[in-house]
Amino acid sequence: MTENIKKIQLHELHVALGAKMTPFAGYDMPVRYSSDMEEHHTVRNGVGVFDVSHMGEFMVTGPAALELIQKVSSNDASKLVSGQAQYSCLTNEKGGIVDDLIVYKFDNEKYMLVVNASNIEKDWDWINQHNTMKADLKNISDSISLFAVQGPKAIEAVQSLTPLNLNDIKFYHFAVEEFAGIKDVIISGTGYTGAGGFEIYVRNEDAEKVWKAIFEAGKDYAIKPIGLGARDTLRVEMGYCLYGNDINDDTSPIEAGLGWITKFNKEFINSENLKKQKEVGVERKLVGFKMEEKGIPRAHYPIVNMAGETIGEVTSGTLSPSLGIGVGLGYVKTAYSIPGSEIKISVRNKNIKAIVSKPPFTKA
Structure with a gap:
């Protein structure tokens, strides 16, 4: 299997920086450089840089671009203006989620879809399968590097690298501008940490120059x-879903609390059934919870009610570095999904008290 693991463009640089590398989503990725705790606090309180070049990027262009995106995705991309991004998901025919993604609009005939690394091939096949309107599709994943500069000091740290006023980039908006002396860099006000900052898309051949310039500017x-270790604790604190953990081919966006990106003013794959789900209700819902007693929740731990009956399962969990307590996400029977509901998490066969709590668990 190991010979099939891909390497990101700056693999050798991360090894030289002392990163612990680990296989993730088909790529050899830096999981930590020092400690997850230290790196977590660096992003929450200062500024840090993730190399997330494993993510996938598809260009969708031509007169039929929007029509295809509207068909395969749950959110309403027709509302986007040029320079705006949108969180969405690809739905399947049985009510589940093929993937969650971000849609970027450059102009009326040019969009970029950013998808999860583990799903690049699956998503590519799925979108092509439904491209009956013959939009132009190009998978540029292997030629693009992506750096997430995250944290409250992100603007100050990298402002000197671009003529663009970074304060002008609103949340979920982007610009194509010169950055670190490289033309046509995508600078996006997005991220997966809740700490503020930018995601920088560059061509692989410019990746090392841009990475080094970011660290020089931010020293x-x-x-x-x-x-990736700190990336996970940061996103769990915010209650952000991770594909493969909290959402998958068998979880509907309504169950997952993603009704806000599921728009029924248009038709998309399985929209009729999902609309019924929204109207009638679902039997289980994804909730956030905080541990009331000492214990760290982990994926697949059972969730039980106060009588000890199983009512669901943890999908993501961690010890929150910001709060010093266990926090997590999991699916529970709908009756237990109301914030304030008391539940218990089975941690090594011991039922530990927790309370349903609406994320984010901490404000960045």
């Missing part, structure tokens, strides 16, 4: 490289 702000 006075104690900028550090950050691994």
Whole structure:
């Protein structure tokens, strides 16, 4: 299997920086450089950089671009203006989620879809399968590197690298501008940490120059490289879904609390059934919870009610570095989904008290 693991463009650079590398979503990725705790606090309180070049990017262009995106995705991409991005998901025919993704609109005939690394091939096949309107599709995943500069000091750290006023980039908006002396870099006000910052899309051949320029520009702000370990604790604190854990081919966006990206003013794959779900209700819902007693929740731990009856399962969980307590996400029977509901998490056969709590668990 190991010979099939892909390497991101800056693999050797991360090894030289002392990163612990681990296979993730088909790629050899930096999981940590120092400690997850230290890296987590660096992003929450200062600025850190993730190399997330494993993510997939598809260009959708031509007169039929929007029509295809509207058909395969749950959100309403017709509402986008040029320079705006949108969180959405690809739905399947049985009510589940093929993937969650971000749709970027450059103009009326040019869009970019950013998908999860583990689903690049699956998503590509799915979108092509439904491209009856013959939009132009191009998979550019292997030629693009992606750096997430995250944290409250992100703007100060990298402003010197671009003529663009980074304060002008609103949340979920982007610009194509010169960055670190490289033309046509996508600078996006997105991220997966809830700590603010940008995601920088560059061509692979420019990746090393841009990475080094970011660290040179940010040295006075104690900028550090950050691994996937801290990325996970940061996103769990915010209650952000991770594909394969909290959402998958068998979870509907309504169950997953993603009704806000599921728009029924248009038709998309399985929209009729999902609309019924929204109207009638679902039997289980994805909730956030905080541990009331000492214990760390982990994926697949059973969730039980106060009588000890199984009512669901943890999908993501961690010890929150910001709060010092266990927090997590999991599916429970709908009756237990109301914030404030008391539940218990089975941690190594011991039922530990928790309370249903609406994320984010901490404000960045």
